Amino acid sequence: MKQSAPLSRRELLRKSSLGMAALAIGPSLLSISRPLSAQSLAQIGPLQAPDENGIRLPAGFSSRCIAAAGQRVRRSFWNRTAYRWHSYPDGGATFPADDGGWVYVSNSETISLLGGGVSAIRFHADGSVNDAYRILGGTNLNCAGGPTPWNTWLSCEEIDFGRVYECDPFGKQPAQVRPALGFFKHEAVAVDDQFAMLYLTEDESDGRLYRFIPAGQHRDGRLNLDDGILQVAAVDEQGFVSWLDLPNPTPSLLETPTREQLPQSTAFNGGEGIWYSQGQIYFTTKGDNRVWQLDTNLNQLSVLYDAATAANPLLTGVDNLTVSSGGDVLVAEDGGDMQIVVIDAQGDVAPLLQVTGQDDSEITGPAFSPDGNRLYFSSQRGSAIFGGGKGFGITYEITGPFRDFVKL
Template sequence: MTHQHDAQRRRFIRSSTGVAALVIGTSLVNMSRPVQAQSLTHLGELQAPNDLGIRLPSGFSARIVAHAGARLIKDRWWRRTQYRWHTYADGGATFATADGGWIYVSNSETIGLLGGGASAIRFDAEGTVVDAYRILGGTNVNCAGGATPWHTWLSCEEIDFGRVYECDPYGERNAQPRPALGYFKHEAVAVDPNLGLLYLTEDEGDGRLYRYVPAGLNAQGDLNLESGTLQVAALAPGSDTEGYITWLDVPNPTPGLLQTPTRKQVPESTAFNGGEGIWYNDGSVYFTTKGDNRVWQLDTNLNHLQRVYDAATSDNPILTGVDNITVASGGELLVAEDGGDMQIVVIDSDGNLAPLLQIVGQDGSEITGPAFSPDGSRLYFSSQRGCAVFGGGNGFGITYEITGPFTEFMSI
């Protein structure tokens, strides 16, 4: 079946790296730097917890769109989808639909026997849930992932020798494994559409930052995820915080059980303390490392790495347990906490920090999967172990939607 989104006009150019790069419309990547409106760090103080236990700035509201094990109701009891939302929701992203609606995709960080994989919630143009369905099954501990410019979802297994699976958010095509992206404890992946490269994080205490160089394009004209070169980042000797990256080929990206793990195959490569979320925006990829509570920026054109936040040295260390990450229209980073104070924290281009929201009473949980609707007016995320029935943070997960004056802070 032909997707409506496949008809979007796009073309490829040859980048300076020698690989095909995707040029797409401004609905996906703003090719010029936006004019910045007021930063999301100026939303104001968080108010008292609402009836869902969420603290928000004035003018914002929240609702539950799904909770683990429950059917997602459409608009009448006789028109409900039979699909039950998955447990332990993790990384997520949104995708536009032809009718003006959108889809929110979410991973399930549990073993395949208990569900696992990834699922999707479909909304109409008014934001009403109209469908829910599975897009990936039979996989294990799917943590975060990443959206592609050609409208697929890359779901990452966070297990030893884990793989990446390419999924169709629209539910029309079967998910496909992408072993060329490597076997390791995957966390997340981001696509640089200008250079035609993928960047991947690894959730190990001595994990690596990887880059995948596709072998050209596939038959559909998208980046080839079946054949390419997996590389690992190496900073200059003596530097572990910033500097220029050298990319070194990984000799065996798909090691067997008794073979050398991917992260240990290139001794000169740089270790990162627990790679977590990663997101591309305007010529850079931003990623987090949980072991040292850092947020990093890699300029993908210059291959230069620097820290944009470090809890150990920050003048305002309100962000800990760094995990999933996304980017708002104005370029602000939104970082979700795994534990910490159960916040989503905004970091603006000047390095200012402010909490966007806080979940109260779910300290045993973590916030996962932050993603804006395509028009930037709604924010989706989950409390991975939130309990919708009895409250607290020892349940199987709740997925929320936040609405408010986000568009007043959008770039113009």
Template sequence: MERRNFLRTAVVGSTAAAFGGTLWRGAASAAPAQPATGPYGGLQAANGDGILLPAGFTSRVVARSGKTVSGSSYAWHSAPDGGATFADGSSGWIYVSNSEVASGSGGGASAVRFDSSGSVTGAYRILSGTNNNCAGGRTPWNTWLSCEEVTRGAVYETDPWGVNAAVQRPAMGRFKHEAAAADPDHGYVYLTEDETDGRFYRFRPTTWGNLASGTLQVLVAGSATSGPVTWTTVPDPDGTPTQTRYQVAGAKVFNGGEGCFYAAGTCWFTTKGDNRVWAYDAAASSLSLVYDDSLVTSGTAPLTGVDNVTRSASGDLYVAEDGGNLEICLITPQNTVSPFLRVSGQSSSEITGPAFSPDGTRLYFSSQRGTSGSSSGGITYEVKGPFRG
């Protein structure tokens, strides 16, 4: 997505941050995350890739837009965006990445494959002919949901191995899709919408594991930032003639939905227009505020331009910035927020697609426009180091 600078229109009062899962229990009465020194310490000087990392961490370039991926014959796509990893069944893994450009410019998604040592063994296309594929999400049955960020955009279910053809999933709604997060505990896929008056959705497949049919619902709540919520079925997921987000009275408005990620009973998602990170507790059907830059009580808010989000095995959230100072920031279960890494010399870019390797020892992400500031200048990186388990 392009860089945005939205005017903040409201100041939020007191709230709660109730992160799901064992590591987050007991935080229900806590304030949203506040700045503190991160678990890995401060950032060191920029390395040869122009990345500032904590001591003990290293980086490497995996792929560059328009250039052949080392170890393959495939030229990496432009404007790399949302991504995820998949164990490949033979001790290696696959990283998939969307391409946020128009269909005529190569929109869709690609994958790069690694062996057990982390060496690249191949790269290939898994989705073609689609528009502005922004974020998405992986499914428990090992497919990648690639989401179009255009009016009446669709979700495409793709094969990370590149064997099976991608399939459009219209039952999941036609709107300006951003990200998806599958909840196997309750049988839903959560969906964000990248509009200034966007909504937060969930899709319940008729049969779990088959997204061909099901029910699309939208979150309904009062004006409070946190508390219990309900869900109402969207009458016409096709979004015509009335756009999906306008079909249910009382549906809660979210200012620019971005990344989302499900784990430990909670779906975390971000909204860029107000620099917030939210948590939806699926068991309690309640919403809470994890982070809001306007609620930082001392110093400068470290996280702005919130975008894609992922979670480590330790329960730490890693939130990428579209804007700010091009960081991936870390929010801990102890309600602290700090920079984990910063990309220097790429002020016209944004950070996208954070995802951990299946064993949790490597973090992948992209700088969508790299040093050139152009969609053709994207760079995909790997960071390796002593991530806490």
């Protein structure tokens, strides 16, 4: 009997990609919380007058400043940690702790000589600050990134031929560079826990949308981010996506950039934040003020929001985004009206909050606490000393009845 030729490594990875969700990854590692049946945060009500921090919020919500660039992070008014918060805070996420508390991590979008990297704030279960510390240093222009289901933070360098670094939010393990995720001007990354893949955006006017297929998993259940196939999206007129293997995911300075290696791939005008939820990948492109939705089951891409054609175009300067436990997409504005705006399942658009008096800044790093009761974000160039939007950054926490908008 004639034997079939053995599959190449690339063929094996490609054929196994749809079955990777069936690996023994288990719900403890590869299960991001599923959206519950919920009321929309777009129904939360009108914004009130600015509070003492200059933030307009719906009735029943309040804000506090938890960190300011260059200042030691406070535990209380008289008690400060030893750690000085980084400048130009950008992408962020939260991670649960075993004691009921959590960690909020935040990138620093500046050069390594001025700090760079990633910082973290550790909270007690009651929401009070426990500690603050650095989890990544020596990197440049860490813009956004993304959390993994195994509770690490992927921090992206937004520089030519930039890298992705995997960080321990608790600061116990050193950060590791993940070259297999490509060398390009990274913006953000999201992990698809259904098919065990990663999606990445590129902040160039002719940037690409990328997909990474890991070469299996480690014994502890983490996906292998050191080996795999990096692909680029090619979108047809009906929005169906073909994924093309990149010839050279890690080009040197003298080699062809990833976005130019396959001319038949599709250009996106300034890729920004990206998030996975319920079989959908959501991402933004700042050059055309669009929010996109990729159905990972159908491999079909559509436009969820377009400021040029929207009936209610109150969202502009699209940037970082996250998805609530109720399935609402929250988009932060870079400029615009300095808002975080909600897009619900019906396509309704409404502001969740607005930062006033900081028009030269941008909102970054929106992330809910693990219990969904608090929302964190930064004003990247807010000034805690002089006010306005020409400073080095402020990080805020919003509390209020968020859970009223999730039907348990």
